[in-house]
Amino acid sequence: MSLLDAAREVRDSAYAPYSHFKVGAAIRGASGAVYRGCNVENVAYPEGTCAEAGAIAAMVAAGETELVEVAVIADSPGPVPPCGGCRQKLAEFGRADTPVLLATTGGATLATTIGELLPGRFDSGHMSKTS
Numbered sequence: 001m002s003l004l005d006a007a008r009e010v011r012d013s014a015y016a017p018y019s020h021f022k023v024g025a026a027i028r029g030a031s032g033a034v035y036r037g038c039n040v041e042n043v044a045y046p047e048g049t050c051a052e053a054g055a056i057a058a059m060v061a062a063g064e065t066e067l068v069e070v071a072v073i074a075d076s077p078g079p080v081p082p083c084g085g086c087r088q089k090l091a092e093f094g095r096a097d098t099p100v101l102l103a104t105t106g107g108a109t110l111a112t113t114i115g116e117l118l119p120g121r122f123d124s125g126h127m128s129k130t131s
């Protein structure tokens with residue numbers, strides 16, 4: 001199964017009774033294993049979590065901390081862009097050139113990278129003095 005198909009499949013499990021906007025995400029770890037996540041909303045709206053965050057949590061829980069590929073899908077007019085927080089979360093475990101496939105349930109796709117999604121990212125180097 002392709003990474004996009006995995007994202008499409010897990011999207012069916014999304015819990016989105018407030019926005020009615022279901023999102024599915026699948027990431028491939030360096031081992032080759034695929035981890036899936038869907039958005040999980042809450043009546044206390046800010047407590048909801050994004051699909052990407054769920055997939056990352058599943059990867060880390062399985063003992064992996066390096067991702068090599070990402071796919072995200074939603075029923076949106078155009079390929080759904082990850083929110084700012086998810087861009088930072090993806091950057092934590094991927095590289096600037098890590099491929100990210102954004103897709104719609106209608107079949108549109110946009111191939112991008114973590115670096116394109118989050119240029120000028122904050123990373124651990126910014127916490128080190130260089131002198």
Ligand SMILES: O=c1ccn([C@H]2C[C@H](O)[C@@H](CO)O2)c(=O)[nH]1
Binds near residue numbers: 016022039052072082
């Ligand atoms: O990339 C995205 C963008 C939005 N959402 C979720 C959060 C919320 O449940 C719903 C509407 O913002 O979509 C994601 O899971 N991933």
Ligand SMILES: [Zn+2]
Binds near residue numbers: 053086
């Ligand atoms: Zn997000």
